[in-house]
Amino acid sequence: MATAVSLILEHLRDDGGLQGKDIANIVAVSPAAVSRWPSGKATPDLRTQTVIAELRYVVDRLVDSTRRTKRGLAACETSASEE
Numbered sequence: 679m680a681t682a683v684s685l686i687l688e689h690l691r692d693d694g695g696l697q698g699k700d701i702a703n704i705v706a707v708s709p710a711a712v713s714r715w716p717s718g719k720a721t722p723d724l725r726t727q728t729v730i731a732e733l734r735y736v737v738d739r740l741v742d743s744t745r746r747t748k749r750g751l752a753a754c755e756t757s758a759s760e761e
Contacts, residue, residue: 683727684716686734694737705729 680688690696702709705726714720722730 681716681718681721683722683730684718686730687712687716689734690730690737693741694733696733696737701730701733704733 687698687701690701691698696704698712699709702712705712705722707722707726711720711722715722
């Protein structure tokens with residue numbers, strides 16, 4: 679069964695393009711510690727979980743912004759080609 683932490687880490691990797699070592703640097707733990715979290719062999723402490731949640735929020739905002747920008751550019755290109 680996937681834990682909440684493992685799902686967030688997967689999201690950060692897939693949508694945010696972050697690797698385990700990137701996440702480790704951001705939350706100030708070893709890459710080995712990050713690699714143990716998805717399997718449930720270890721869990722991050724509360725402070726680290728808070729930082730991970732904040733990181734997910736930032737990644738979500740960046741992904742949303744990028745998608746809106748791409749849609750806006752596509753709309754501009756479409757209207758320009760219609761003129």
